[in-house]
Amino acid sequence: GHRMHYEKLLIGKFHSGGLLGGPYLTFLWVRRGVDPVPELVASLRRLDKDSWRAPWYVERLHGDAGALIPELVRVAEGHAEDRRQASTLKDLNWQELRRSCLVALGRVGQGSPDTVRALQTMLKGDDDDRLRIAAAVSLWQIAKDQDALTFLVGRLSAPDRVSALVALAGIGAEASSSGPSIVPLLNDPDKSTRNWAAWALWRTTRDPRAVDTLIAALKDGDMSAGEKLGLIGYPAARRAAPLLAGMVFREYPNHVAQALRQVDPDARQSLPLIVQAVSRNKGRGVDAAGKVLASYGPTLLPALRDLLQEGDEHARSLAISALWHSAPDPAAVETLVDALQHADPQVRSAAASTLGNMEPGGMEADLRPAIPALVKVLNDDVETVREAASVALQEIGPPAVMALQQELKQGNERTRQRAEQILKEIKEIAEMDHRE
Numbered sequence: 001g002h003r004m005h006y007e008k009l010l011i012g013k014f015h016s017g018g019l020l021g022g023p024y025l026t027f028l029w030v031r032r033g034v035d036p037v038p039e040l041v042a043s044l045r046r047l048d049k050d051s052w053r054a055p056w057y058v059e060r061l062h063g064d065a066g067a068l069i070p071e072l073v074r075v076a077e078g079h080a081e082d083r084r085q086a087s088t089l090k091d092l093n094w095q096e097l098r099r100s101c102l103v104a105l106g107r108v109g110q111g112s113p114d115t116v117r118a119l120q121t122m123l124k125g126d127d128d129d130r131l132r133i134a135a136a137v138s139l140w141q142i143a144k145d146q147d148a149l150t151f152l153v154g155r156l157s158a159p160d161r162v163s164a165l166v167a168l169a170g171i172g173a174e175a176s177s178s179g180p181s182i183v184p185l186l187n188d189p190d191k192s193t194r195n196w197a198a199w200a201l202w203r204t205t206r207d208p209r210a211v212d213t214l215i216a217a218l219k220d221g222d223m224s225a226g227e228k229l230g231l232i233g234y235p236a237a238r239r240a241a242p243l244l245a246g247m248v249f250r251e252y253p254n255h256v257a258q259a260l261r262q263v264d265p266d267a268r269q270s271l272p273l274i275v276q277a278v279s280r281n282k283g284r285g286v287d288a289a290g291k292v293l294a295s296y297g298p299t300l301l302p303a304l305r306d307l308l309q310e311g312d313e314h315a316r317s318l319a320i321s322a323l324w325h326s327a328p329d330p331a332a333v334e335t336l337v338d339a340l341q342h343a344d345p346q347v348r349s350a351a352a353s354t355l356g357n358m359e360p361g362g363m364e365a366d367l368r369p370a371i372p373a374l375v376k377v378l379n380d381d382v383e384t385v386r387e388a389a390s391v392a393l394q395e396i397g398p399p400a401v402m403a404l405q406q407e408l409k410q411g412n413e414r415t416r417q418r419a420e421q422i423l424k425e426i427k428e429i430a431e432m433d434h435r436e
Helices: 037-046 051-058 066-077 080-085 091-108 113-125 129-143 146-157 161-187 191-205 209-219 223-232 238-246 253-263 270-280 286-294 297-310 313-325 330-339 345-357 368-377 383-396 398-410 413-435
Strands: none
Touching: 037 051, 037 066, 051 066, 051 091, 066 091, 066 113, 091 113, 091 129, 113 129, 113 146, 129 146, 129 161, 146 161, 161 191, 161 209, 191 209, 191 223, 209 223, 209 238, 223 238, 223 253, 238 253, 238 270, 253 286, 270 286, 270 297, 270 313, 286 297, 286 313, 297 313, 297 330, 313 330, 313 345, 330 345, 330 368, 345 368, 345 383, 368 383, 368 398, 383 398, 383 413, 398 413
């Protein structure tokens, strides 16, 4: 819903009550070729419970939104008569509507003297500091007014200084003059303030002390600092890679993976550490670690192949897990097929089981290239390997039928019996599915 643009939606009107319509599209006609601005203007004039959605659409409009500017300014100014008209809104929602209008003005108010004057007035006189901060950001965006930066820097000594830090970080390098005022906050007693100060300092000045502060927070287990380090990325934040690699086995594996890819894009630092940890933990956490490694994509496939050949049993399990999570990548399937010939029967069995679990387990991998190799493994010397291959072929189902029928004609007695049993299972499953 958040990514939809009005001209890409179907003809009609979305009504509240559904997942798609309720939060965002209750009031907006979304017919292709129809300008939505008049409806947005009318919505702001009504000041009813749906009006707060109108500013949200401003940054998603592709045409001229100039007609919205007077209405956005009027609501942002918060006149008493408008507040009375919006009697169905709670106080918090009214203030949030005003703030949203201020943010929207920063998107569309450039070139509008009325907008600049309104923002300057609010910056000096409004009682709500959050609204003044929003006004300052928008004023800087559309007019580069130095009073806006002066105000935000001044708010760094206020109790709600985090809001000012977020605003300065959003402005970025254009607010580099704020750096000396941000630096003392790196030692603030409040953890959140320290992290946001580090992020604002990096965004405005690229000061390496910001990275030091975030790494210290990450050492204390603060994953929000890890996310910011990921946004800083390589090479500035590469020192965070060992710490993030150690968090693979704890929590938030998706967040860890995203940050790790950014600070260690080739996994040169993190892969050996993750492998060592898996072996040290005797395989515990291997699934989470495999998911993180899989997020690197084809980049790590050569290293995973090496793990299958050279690693210990836990490292091999890690490689198998990463390959499973890499589906539906054809190269991952190919690597698992190669592993069916591994000298270690445990690896052969794990590779066969993993191929079977890719279908129909939601991985949507194309397993047709694996079928001949799995059929061949039906003659493996180890029973567990043969059984794993049988189950995999059964899971693959109808695409394996032709190869299994060929084995009935050409295979030895052991493989013919296996093939016959697998075909029977595939047929029974197909009949059950047909009855359902």
